[in-house]
Amino acid sequence: MRLAWKEIRVVVTLLLATGVSVNAQNSGTPARTESSAVSPGAGNSRQARLNLQQCIDIAQQNNIQIRQGQLTVANSNLQVRQARLNQLPSAIFQANQALNGGRSINPQDNTFVQQTINSSSYQLNTSATVYNGMVLRNTVRQNELALQAGQQELTATKNNVSLTIAQNYLNVLTGTEQLAVAERQADVTRAQLDRTQKLVNAGSVPEANLFELRATLASNELDIINAQNTLDLAKVSLLQAMNVPIDQQFDVEPINVPDPGLNPYEANVQQLFDVASTNLPEIKGADLRVQSANLGVQVAKGGLYPTLSLNGNLSSVFSSAAQNVIRTGQSVQQTIGFITDPTTGAQIPINASVPGTDVTGIKYFTQLGNNFNQSLSLFLRVPIFQGNLSRNRITTAKIQQQNAELTAMNTRLTLRQQIETAYTNMRAGANRYRATQAQVASLERAFQVAESRLNAGAINATDYSIAKSNLDRARASLVQSKYDYVFRTKILDFYQNKPLSFN
Structure with missing residues (x-):
């Protein structure tokens, strides 16, 4: 059959x-x-x-x-499941550890120094889509x-x-x-x-x-x-x-x-x-x-349709070149310049009394706290022409x-x-x-x-x-x-x- x-x-x-x-x-x-x-x-x-x-x-x-x-x-x-998760805010954590030698930039004050610098940076970024045409x-x-x-x-x-x-x-x-x-x-x-x-x-x-x-x-x-x-x-x-x-x-x-x-x-x-x-x-x-x-x-x-998103950022840095300058309360003689002897042409130092200081490094977590940065921003993307x-x-x-x-x-x-x-x-x-x-x-x-x-x-x-x-x-x-x-x-x-x- x-x-x-x-x-x-x-x-x-x-x-x-x-x-x-x-x-x-x-x-x-x-x-x-x-x-x-x-x-x-x-x-x-x-x-x-x-x-x-x-x-x-x-x-x-x-x-x-x-x-x-x-x-x-x-x-x-x-x-x-992935489409549902895409509706949630995204968060990314980044960390960087670097060792620079020779002429380098001090991350604390962006000045050039001639020394080996050990630095760390941390960053947390988050982003949430507020509106994107119901996509x-x-x-x-x-x-x-x-x-x-x-x-x-x-x-x-x-x-x-x-x-x-x-x-x-x-x-x-x-x-x-x-x-x-x-x-x-x-x-x-x-x-x-x-x-x-x-x-x-x-x-x-x-x-x-x-x-x-x-x-x-x-x-x-x-x-x-x-x-x-x-x-x-x-x-x-x-x-x-x-x-x-x-x-x-x-x-x-x-x-x-x-x-x-x-x-x-x-x-x-x-x-x-x-x-x-x-x-x-x-x-x-x-x-x-x-x-x-x-x-x-x-x-x-x-x-x-335009896309509107909300972005947030947390960051901080550490540098071994960062220093604290502390006054000691005592004066010291310091050469502040030179003048030329008109007769002999020799360089004569000019000394002056300046306050004494003591230079110390800044602790790791102290730097992270001092350099802590926060930011919040709105990002608008408007499509005009995309071929x-x-x-x-x-x-x-x-x-x-x-x-x-x-x-x-x-x-x-x-x-x-x-x-x-x-x-x-x-x-x-x-x-x-x-x-x-x-x-x-x-x-x-x-x-x-x-x-x-x-x-x-x-x-x-x-x-x-x-x-x-x-x-x-x-x-x-x-x-x-x-x-x-x-x-x-x-x-x-x-x-x-x-x-x-x-x-």
Whole structure:
């Protein structure tokens, strides 16, 4: 059975509603609930038995697209946190330690000195944006919407993985039931062959009937082989969808699906679309991308507005060249100049009495306290011309906005087409199931008559084989049409956001 991609979305919840439990037969121990514990392992001496939820858990753990989606959500969450932090004031502390030799500048009085100077400087700067055209706030909201969109898209990816698993799971169930039908058909032929053998031995029927039944049995055995091959391929597809090596031995839990009713479906296409367009994560994600793109335009427009910021600064310095000059209270003789003797031309010093002083270095923390400086300023930045950069950013943001809107429109269009297809397939499935039911009922009566007539010798084995082959094909078709119709009706229930069950 092949179901359309989006049509089978409902199957996940549908099959889980049966509440079947799993009996993993690994060395006789009960199965664990973790998906990693129920993965069928190579080399298991006993065959594992998996239900749909375990298959989905294994697939979602192994799927690369889901992992990529999780990383995308994590990155979007980080961008939201950073955008929120960007609204807070920034603070930077700087420290500098220097050792200068030779002719240097004394940081205390900016004079040149000929000595080695050890200096330190400390600075604390802080800045807060007062106004910038709402860029920071709109950026936060834009990133929050992008995060929500990423979460919805991750959910959609998980749904798609679950859909793939569900579709392959259903193929395994259908293949299993069709194999059982083929085996039952072979059993009926064997029983008839035994009866015919006895009648041939008794001389009641010709031996040709025996040859015809043996040919029919060979055909039934070929049907069994074909059904087994189909089932094996379905299991391979299921393992590949779970990203598990195909050298695994496992069975799937059967689901008791009751025979469906044939009453007309109560909702039309428009009603299905109205409900589905508000529930599916693809639609929600597309709408959130549109809202995020709208805010992206506002962020780009913020580049046209002035930026006003408040800046603060604290600083201090230390220099080993800084000194304190202290008067001692005593006078000393000091040469203050020279005069030239007019006769001899010799330089005669001129001495004067000056107050005595004592020079001492200034302590480290004393200098830091004396040189402590504070400043507060407002900074205004007005964009006048930047090569049309802001205008181009606005245009780019508007293009992205239009693209997001078109994506949302296309998502809704795709959804509507999927619902229309699902609804049409449901009606076709109902007609096919109704016709197959009637066909099987008629062929069962025809086969019973043919079997009775064969036992009575009224018909040959060829006519019997034809009647049996027709019934066998009809029963196999009934199995497929039953699953097809049931799940197509449940798919439409899913679009209506109805609780799904088999009751």
